[in-house]
Amino acid sequence: MGATTDAAFDRLCRYIEESLGFATSHYNDAYLDRRISSRMRRNDAADYRDYHDLLEDSEEEQAALLDALSVNVTSFFRNPEVWEALRDVLADLTSERRRVSVWSAACSDGREAYSTAMLAHDDDRIDERSIEIVGTDIKEAILRKARDGVYHASETNDLDEQLEPIDGYDRFISREADTFTVSEEIKRMVEFRKHDLIRERPPGTFDLVLCRNLFIYIDSSAKRAVFDTLGDGVAPDGYLTIGMTETVPHDCRDWFEPVEKRLRIYRNTRE
Numbered sequence: 001m002g003a004t005t006d007a008a009f010d011r012l013c014r015y016i017e018e019s020l021g022f023a024t025s026h027y028n029d030a031y032l033d034r035r036i037s038s039r040m041r042r043n044d045a046a047d048y049r050d051y052h053d054l055l056e057d058s059e060e061e062q063a064a065l066l067d068a069l070s071v072n073v074t075s076f077f078r079n080p081e082v083w084e085a086l087r088d089v090l091a092d093l094t095s096e097r098r099r100v101s102v103w104s105a106a107c108s109d110g111r112e113a114y115s116t117a118m119l120a121h122d123d124d125r126i127d128e129r130s131i132e133i134v135g136t137d138i139k140e141a142i143l144r145k146a147r148d149g150v151y152h153a154s155e156t157n158d159l160d161e162q163l164e165p166i167d168g169y170d171r172f173i174s175r176e177a178d179t180f181t182v183s184e185e186i187k188r189m190v191e192f193r194k195h196d197l198i199r200e201r202p203p204g205t206f207d208l209v210l211c212r213n214l215f216i217y218i219d220s221s222a223k224r225a226v227f228d229t230l231g232d233g234v235a236p237d238g239y240l241t242i243g244m245t246e247t248v249p250h251d252c253r254d255w256f257e258p259v260e261k262r263l264r265i266y267r268n269t270r271e
């Protein structure tokens with residue numbers, strides 16, 4: 001029974017990759033199974049084979065599954081202590097360089113990119129006029145949401161807590177009932193683009209690259225491919241920040257020196 005189940009799961013994943021264009025081979029099985037099983041329960045599918053049949057017949061379910069498989073877990077100022085350290089990074093960069101470029105990779109719905117813009121406006125040591133921010137994600141639907149800059153209470157249950165690193169966030173976000181809208185001043189600092197971290201070159205060279213909490217979902221070979229992309233995207237003496245529970249692959253560690261090792265902030269040491 002187990003072998004049959006494994007074979008059906010493998011066939012389903014191949015179908016998702018080959019027919020729907022989502023690279024299941026780059027993600028670990030536990031993550032894929034959680035997301036797929038959730039959709040199976042919603043559709044009362046008895047097993048992987050039953051769900052496979054449903055998926056082939058339903059474009060609506062195909063779209064729903066692709067949405068479920070996308071990694072969209074995010075918040076404003078996730079891990080606030082990291083953002084306190086990034087204040088110093090941005091202050092140093094804007095004092096050293098005429099233009100400072102920031103890349104929020106796998107940006108999801110844009111809250112990380114907008115957090116960077118708000119942080120720049122909030123700190124007197126940072127010249128926000130010199131900062132340009134690019135947010136990228138593989139999914140066009142989530143990028144449309146990011147460009148809108150509109151978030152609802154159901155998605156941001158602890159908005160006040162998320163925005164604690166900013167003193168008086170209402171300068172940057174307006175609220176009407178349960179809808180929270182990023183100001184035009186902040187949105188103008190950010191450009192959102194579609195980008196595949198595994199298959200494409202970086203969309204430029206950046207002084208600060210943030211790619212946080214993606215690697216916990218992807219397998220080791222894809223992780224190395226993403227680090228190749230990120231490494232090529234960090235300017236000489238630029239900075240890279242990854243998630244606090246994530247690590248730099250062993251064979252990439254000589255590319256970076258820790259600036260705040262516990263907070264996973266590194267500086268590029270390659271020429």
